[in-house]
Amino acid sequence: MTFEAFRKAAFEAALAAGCTTAETCFSEEESFCAQVLDQQLEKYTVSLSCALGLRVQYQGRNGYAYTEQLENPEQLVARALDNARVIENTDDHPMMGPCAYRPVALPEDPCAGLSEAEKIALAMDLEKQALAADPRVDRVETALVETGHGTLRLDNTLGLSATRQDRFSLSYVCAILKQGDQVQDGAAFRVRGEVKDTAACAAEAAAEAACRFDAQSAAPGTYPVVFRYDAAADLLAAFASVFSADAAQKGLSLLAGQEGQRIASEAVTIMDDPFHPYAPRAFDDEGVPSLTKAVVEKGVLKTLLHNLKTARKAGVSSTSNASRGSVGSPVGVAPSNFYIVPGEKTREQLLADMGDGLLITEVSGLHAGLNPVSGDFSLLARGMRVENGRCTVPVEQITVAGQFLQLLKHVRAVGSDLKFGFPGSVNIASPSLLVDDIKIAGKDLAK
Amino acid sequence: MxxxxxxxxxxxxxxxxxxxxxxxxxxxxxxxxxxxxxxxxxxxxxxxxxxxxxxxxxxxxxxxxxxxxxxxxxxxxxxxxxxxxxxxxxxxxxxxxxxxxxxxxxxxxxxxxxxxxxxxxxxxxxxxxxxxxxxxxxxxxxxxxxxxxxxxxxxxxxxxxxxxxxxxxxxxxxxxxxxxxxxxxxxxxxxxxxxxxxxxxxxxxxxxxxxxxxxxxRAPECPAGQFPVVIGPGFGGVIFHEACGHSLEATSVAKGNSEFCGKLGQKIADKRVTAVDDGTIPGAWGSLGIDDEGTPTRKNVLIEHGVLKGYMIDLLGSIRMGMPVTGSSRRESYCYAPTSRMTNTYIAAGEDDDEEMLRTLGEGLYACSMGGGSVNPLTGEFNFSVNEGYWVRDGRILCPVRGATLIGKGSQVLQRIDRVGRGQTLSPGMCGSVSGSVPVNVGQPQIRVRELTVGGKGEAL
The missing domain is CATH 3.30.2290.10 (PmbA/TldD superfamily)
Incomplete structure (x- = not known):
């Protein structure tokens, strides 16, 4: 059955069954990925998929059902209605009516027009460049080029009909370097037009691995630390739910009721900008027009992130942060393009300001070693020892521990090197951060 | 269908x-x-x-x-x-x-x-x-x-x-x-x-x-440093899952990207350690009738009395490695090509006494309940979090401690296991890797590791 026919039948069935409103969230996606090993196409993946999420409102309650097979709209409505009937939360969750959006242009992507053969050739070249990037490169673990595009469509019985498109292209390479009996891996990625610059991507991956050899642990203690932009972004992303009004209203965020309060050092300004050119969108996952806002301005919390439901409960307007994890997920709250606004100083200047301390280039175990509710974190980390503002010895097998809000308060300076990660529906980024009072655990080799 | x-x-x-x-x-x-x-x-x-x-x-x-x-x-x-x-x-x-x-x-x-x-x-x-x-x-x-x-x-x-x-x-x-x-x-x-x-x-x-x-x-922050650690049964098995399990998947081994490559028949763990991946356990969270390539699942002994006995191998891995498949091929859904994964993975019951391994611990951590973790199979560097931990001094529990993380390298931690208790249990979890997120059980009896890096932000207790 076509989407149009399915949607029409589903809306009719929902209204006939006594639902006040019904909404479909429909996605269609195509993807391509070429992964290369030893100059052969090791893995070639293409996909074509569509998925439909249905939300119905019945006596003020939302019910959801999802399918990948557009065959039986009545059954899907019955499932969603079954789910709506048991909901006990009676918070009003309005649906968006028809509305006009500021036009948004997809970012330029010179890779979007490449043929499959050209993309495969790029992946081959990426592997070749990685093998040549450093004499210690033993092999390439992964070299791939991936592209995709999709359409998301929101329709409801109030007359909302909104469509947005996105596309992506990226390359990723992971090189394995050997030095004596040590092995280390390092990875790098590029997006859009930069995918074509295979040499730079390969060189970054090799350099990342090369600076890990002969690493030592570090003596336990409290250190000033520079979190490199990627490690800082990983931390910010892992704690992003503290900025969610949904989490705050459920007692799961330390920032509940903190609007207008100082929650970070004056160096910290955090923006949530759905129009940011990295991944612009005209509306959020319930059709609310995008809104650019400072979430934290010079250390002061200006707003939490809201969807229509949390905004209604708090008596404010939605901040256009409605999010569905997938098209079938209940409407929740998530950032859009969410980043710490860069400062003036380069990373080298931050290291010079720090003098002695640690540069943390990677934190691991983010899904387990931190707790967004309490803000506590204790994570495996690696990086470099910094002496007199210069990186000296690589450091591994240490943990960094602290509390997220304390960390925000202890940010002494913000770097200029903001960089976004893999593009997605949520994009969280940070420049490098100089932070005081970070607890390090490791092994003191002097002992 | x-x-x-x-x-x-x-x-x-x-x-x-x-x-x-x-x-x-x-x-x-x-x-x-x-x-x-x-x-x-x-x-x-x-x-x-x-x-x-x-x-x-x-x-x-x-x-x-x-x-x-x-x-x-x-x-x-x-x-x-x-x-x-x-x-x-x-x-x-x-x-x-x-x-x-x-x-x-x-x-x-x-x-x-x-x-x-x-x-x-x-x-x-x-x-x-x-x-x-x-x-x-x-x-x-x-x-x-x-x-x-x-x-x-x-x-x-x-x-x-x-x-x-x-x-x-x-x-x-x-x-x-x-x-x-x-x-x-x-x-x-x-x-x-x-x-x-x-x-x-x-x-x-x-x-x-x-x-x-x-x-x-009510717990103080966990002290940081090098300490002996007793890890509780059940979900404590996440230590084996991260420290060793992933590194025994053909996904890593077949391309030479695991620290356990070429070590079949070698002693890689303390003799007390026998470890198994068993996809056949009836009714278990990680069990399957067949794997996602149609091979019936089976009980695979990975380590027997400290000696590496086998890997977990899917079809592609078997071609690369020249070894038979082990019923270990899995994928989250049809959106993923399958690869070698774990099912129900555990350290088998040993002969040591739970009470004795705490009593003779000296000063260290009793990690009663574990959270999740991750590993880099190439270097074996793993990390996992402790959800519920207790500080032990002179063999006695002093107080609960919060915020502990355990880190180390897989090959080292296996050699440093110096007690394996008798009561093995399994706990459910989700495991993420190249072929998506799949349900797995982890398990073990209570065990003790002679020395691990304990990460935390507390002062000495």
């Missing part, structure tokens, strides 16, 4: 420009969830996933095409797209199918369970956590059931169906007081229909989550 004659036409189309092997993986999965928070049912969802993945192998090169449309026309189109990416060679004809059926209908399939029944179970766990103490400020709980039907057919005559049913109840509690917030979580899951909840003490699941949060609320 499709008839053998359709499957044969699709496989023939997939092999039309060459290839050594072609496979169709079809899936039809129904999943239901109910979520409670703030003492109310907050959300309920139903999802129906349906699609197929077609794979063609030429040597160790893999072409994978997946689609949500499983009609013959769409499958033939997907097969043609796969064939277009294959670079010539002899045209193989699919062998005649030998149909096999694995996995039975559960006694109480999820489709026959209504939301009120789900909510009654959910509430039993939820209320026990909520009522544990006035300091419990929030509880959230989920119940999730899944009924996955798969069909794997390939050019070597496999035409095998499996049905995997699972359910999980998870409770998370938040304790607040004195300006502090701490959490505790506990889950209960199995690989059966709803009959798996019969006789289960779900209130105990909720109470355990609440007790953990309350204990941690």
């Amino acid at each position: 499709i008839r053998p004659d359709t499957a044969e036409r699709v496989l023939t189309a997939a092999l039309q420009s060459g290839g050594d092997f072609a496979e169709i993986f079809l899936e039809d999965t129904e999943e239901n969830t109910v979520h409670m928070i703030d003492d109310k049912v907050e959300n309920a969802t139903h999802s129906h996933s349906h699609g197929a993945g077609i794979r063609v192998l030429t040597g160790t090169n893999c072409v994978y095409v997946y689609t949500g449309d499983t009609g013959e026309t769409a499958l033939l189109r997907a097969a043609a797209a796969a064939a277009a990416a294959v670079k010539g060679g002899d045209i193989l004809r699919p062998q005649p199918f030998v149909p096999r059926q694995y996995g039975r209908a559960p006694a109480v399939p999820a489709a026959g369970v209504d939301n009120p029944r789900r909510i009654a179970l959910l509430r039993a766990g939820y209320q026990a956590a909520r009522q544990a103490s006035a300091d419990i400020s929030q509880v959230s709980a989920n119940i999730r059931d899944e009924d996955q039907r798969i069909l794997v057919c390939n050019s070597r005559g496999v035409f095998a169906e499996d049905r995997r049913t699972r359910a999980l109840l998870a409770v998370s509690a938040v304790a607040s007081g004195g300006g502090e917030v701490q959490t505790g979580q506990q889950s209960f899951g199995f690989g059966k229909g709803y009959e798996g909840f019969d006789g289960a003490d779900l209130a105990a699941v909720g109470r355990k989550a609440a007790d953990m949060a309350l204990t941690m609320l």
Whole structure:
């Protein structure tokens, strides 16, 4: 059955069954990925998929059902209605009516027009460049080029009909370097037009691995630390739910009721900008027009992130942060393009300001070693020892521990090197951060 | 899900420009969830996933095409797209199918369970956590059931169906007081229909989550440094999963990207350590009838008395390694090409005494309940978090400690295990890797590691 026919039948069935409103969230996606090993196409993946999420409102309650097979709209409505009937939360969750959006242009992507053969050739070249990037490169673990595009469509019985498109292209390479009996891996990625610059991507991956050899642990203690932009972004992303009004209203965020309060050092300004050119969108996952806002301005919390439901409960307007994890997920709250606004100083200047301390280039175990509710974190980390503002010895097998809000308060300076990660529906980024009072655990080799 | 004659036409189309092997993986999965928070049912969802993945192998090169449309026309189109990416060679004809059926209908399939029944179970766990103490400020709980039907057919005559049913109840509690917030979580899951909840003490699941949060609320921060660590049974097995399990998957081993490459027959762990991956345990969370390539699962001994005995190997891994498959090939859904993964992985029961290993610990950490972790198989560097820990001095528990993380290198930690207790249990979790997120059990008896790096932010106690 076509989407149009399915949607029409589903809306009719929902209204006939006594639902006040019904909404479909429909996605269609195509993807391509070429992964290369030893100059052969090791893995070639293409996909074509569509998925439909249905939300119905019945006596003020939302019910959801999802399918990948557009065959039986009545059954899907019955499932969603079954789910709506048991909901006990009676918070009003309005649906968006028809509305006009500021036009948004997809970012330029010179890779979007490449043929499959050209993309495969790029992946081959990426592997070749990685093998040549450093004499210690033993092999390439992964070299791939991936592209995709999709359409998301929101329709409801109030007359909302909104469509947005996105596309992506990226390359990723992971090189394995050997030095004596040590092995280390390092990875790098590029997006859009930069995918074509295979040499730079390969060189970054090799350099990342090369600076890990002969690493030592570090003596336990409290250190000033520079979190490199990627490690800082990983931390910010892992704690992003503290900025969610949904989490705050459920007692799961330390920032509940903190609007207008100082929650970070004056160096910290955090923006949530759905129009940011990295991944612009005209509306959020319930059709609310995008809104650019400072979430934290010079250390002061200006707003939490809201969807229509949390905004209604708090008596404010939605901040256009409605999010569905997938098209079938209940409407929740998530950032859009969410980043710490860069400062003036380069990373080298931050290291010079720090003098002695640690540069943390990677934190691991983010899904387990931190707790967004309490803000506590204790994570495996690696990086470099910094002496007199210069990186000296690589450091591994240490943990960094602290509390997220304390960390925000202890940010002494913000770097200029903001960089976004893999593009997605949520994009969280940070420049490098100089932070005081970070607890390090490791092994003191002097002992 | 499709008839053998359709499957044969699709496989023939997939092999039309060459290839050594072609496979169709079809899936039809129904999943239901109910979520409670703030003492109310907050959300309920139903999802129906349906699609197929077609794979063609030429040597160790893999072409994978997946689609949500499983009609013959769409499958033939997907097969043609796969064939277009294959670079010539002899045209193989699919062998005649030998149909096999694995996995039975559960006694109480999820489709026959209504939301009120789900909510009654959910509430039993939820209320026990909520009522544990006035300091419990929030509880959230989920119940999730899944009924996955798969069909794997390939050019070597496999035409095998499996049905995997699972359910999980998870409770998370938040304790607040004195300006502090701490959490505790506990889950209960199995690989059966709803009959798996019969006789289960779900209130105990909720109470355990609440007790953990309350204990941690009053706990000082864990000291950092090098210490001996006793790791509790059940989910404590995540240490083996991360420190060693991933590094024994063909995904890492076949390309030489594991610290355990080429070590078969060598002693890689203390003699007390025997470790197993067993996908056949009836009704277990990580069990399957067949793996996602149609190979029946089996009990694979990975380490026996400290000696490396085997790896977990999928078809591609077996080609690369020149070793047989082990029934270890898995994928989250048809959207992923399969690769070698764990099922129910555990350190087998040993002969040491739980009480003795604490009494003779000296000063260190008793990691009673573990959270998740991750590993870099190349270097073996792992990390995992401790949800509930206690500081031990002079062999006696001094106090609970919060915020501990354990880090190390897999090959070192295996050699440093110096006690393995007697009571082995399994705990459910989700494991993420290249072929997506799959349900796995981890398990072990209580064990002791002579020395680990303990990460925390506390001062000496």
